[in-house]
Amino acid sequence: xxxxxxxxxxxxxxxxxxxxxxxxxxxxxxxxxxxxxxxxxxxxxxxxxxxxxxxxxxxxxxxxxxxxxxxxxxxxxxxxxxxxxxxxxxxxxxxxxxxxxxxxxxxxxxxxxxxxxxxxxxxxxxxxxxxxxxxxxxxxxxxxxxxxxxxxxxxxxxxxxxxxxxxxxxxxxxxxxxxxxxxxxxxxxxxxxxxxxxxxxxxxxxxxxxxxxxxxxxxxxxxxxxxxxxxxxxxxxxxxxxxxxxxxxxxxxxxxxxxxxxxxxxxxxxxx
Numbered sequence: 001x002x003x004x005x006x007x008x009x010x011x012x013x014x015x016x017x018x019x020x021x022x023x024x025x026x027x028x029x030x031x032x033x034x035x036x037x038x039x040x041x042x043x044x045x046x047x048x049x050x051x052x053x054x055x056x057x058x059x060x061x062x063x064x065x066x067x068x069x070x071x072x073x074x075x076x077x078x079x080x081x082x083x084x085x086x087x088x089x090x091x092x093x094x095x096x097x098x099x100x101x102x103x104x105x106x107x108x109x110x111x112x113x114x115x116x117x118x119x120x121x122x123x124x125x126x127x128x129x130x131x132x133x134x135x136x137x138x139x140x141x142x143x144x145x146x147x148x149x150x151x152x153x154x155x156x157x158x159x160x161x162x163x164x165x166x167x168x169x170x171x172x173x174x175x176x177x178x179x180x181x182x183x184x185x186x187x188x189x190x191x192x193x194x195x196x197x198x199x200x201x202x203x204x205x206x207x208x209x210x211x212x213x214x215x216x217x218x219x220x221x222x223x224x225x226x227x228x229x230x231x232x233x234x235x236x237x238x239x240x241x242x243x244x245x246x247x248x249x250x251x252x253x254x255x256x257x258x259x260x261x262x263x264x265x266x267x268x269x270x271x272x
Contacts, residue, residue, distance in 0.1 A: 008107070012238035013044040015095065015223045020052035020076040025254035027098045028081055029247045031160075031167045034100050039244060041101040043230055045223055048089040048096070052076035053184055056084040056158065061265055066184050075184060079265050080169075084144040084158035085190060087171060088181040093208055095222055097122070097230070098169035103161070107235055113138060116145050116157065119168055119233065123147050123155055126172075126222070126229030132213060152207040173208035174222060181206070 018026065023046055033039035051073075053065050057080060061067070064086040070077050075088075089096065099119055101108065109115045117136050127134045127149060134149045147155035157170030178199070182188040186195065188202035210216045217225075231238055243251070258264050 008041070008105075008236045009239050010101075010234065010236045011040045011042045011241045012227065013042060013242065014240060015045040015047065015219070017047045017049040017091075019050065020048055020054065020078040020089070021255040021259040022251060023048060023052075023096070024054070024078055024080060024259050025251040026243065026247070027100070027167055027169060028254055029251040030098075030100045030243075031162055031165060032250065033244065033247050034102060035163045035165045039100075039247060041105065041236075042099070043234075043238065044098045044100075045226065046096050046098070047091060047094065047219070048076075049091050050074055050076060051091045051180075052078060052089045053086060054078050054080050054089060055086045057081055057160070057268065058083060059086060064186055066186055069184050073180065073184070077265065078259055079268060080158065082158035082160045082167065082169065084156065086185050086187070087156060088184055089171065090175070090177060090181065093173060093175040093177065095172045095174065095219065095226065096169060097172065097226065098167065099230075100165065100167050103164050103166050112159075113145075115166070116159070116168070119230075120145060120147055120155070120157060120170070121233035122226065122230030123170075123172055124229070125232050126225040127209070129225050129228060130213075130215070130217070132209075149207075149209060150212050152212055153205055154207065154209055154212070172222065172226065173206070174217065174219065175208040175210045176206055178203040178206075 030042050055061055055064050108118055120136055124134045134147050137146045137148055144158045146153045154173045155171055159168035182199045182202045189198040192198040
């Protein structure tokens with residue numbers, strides 16, 4: 001008889017709130033700990049408090065973000081260590097996930113496009129559980145894929161790799177405020193220079209789940225569906241846990257010494 005393999009156990013860090021600098025610092029601290037084999041493969045969910053804009057590792061913040069409007073609206077601005085484009089993270093409209101795993105994991109494909117599809121199925125599965133069919137769209141811009149529901153983009157994703165360990169994080173939009181999202185971003189549609197035209201295009205293309213469906217979801221309902229969806233997609237068992245003390249200590253240091261600094265935001269000269 002064929003031997004049935006026991007499912008892997010991954011750490012699940014439940015939905016929590018942090019500011020932009022701490023959110024990015026925590027993701028990097030977990031990545032570093034998994035690289036050093038001090039932490040297990042991890043799935044984490046979080047919200048951004050206050051709301052924030054994150055820019056991709058290779059982007060110019062002044063070209064992508066309306067800094068003055070962000071200051072006026074008390075919106076944080078941070079640079080990610082992952083690629084992709086600028087993203088507005090609305091405290092009242094989004095859950096973000098991050099998944100950190102050793103790519104030697106035999107369950108997950110190594111080819112980037114296939115690995116993206118494999119992990120993003122967690123979001124697709126979550127919406128399927130609610131009766132909605134979402135689809136995976138290979139990224140045409142910044143090489144990062146999206147997930148669409150009824151023709152609208154409801155999720156964007158990005159990743160980086162360090163010593164055979166992958167960090168992938170992405171958004172799941174619950175509700176979109178286009179008048180904020182597409183004004184704090186100078187280029188809501190890459191390649192379209194006229195901001196008014198780009199605003200109109202983006203407003204018709206990007207929506208939150210609750211902007212589309214009749215049966216509205218709470219944050220808790222979406223979170224619970226996502227946990228089940230990722231558990232099914234990854235074929236693992238989750239063990240609910242918290243950050244290790246060493247992870248938290250490293251994250252607090254990274255938040256102050258790296259992510260909050262103008263040097264990192266503007267010049268990107270610090271090491272990944």
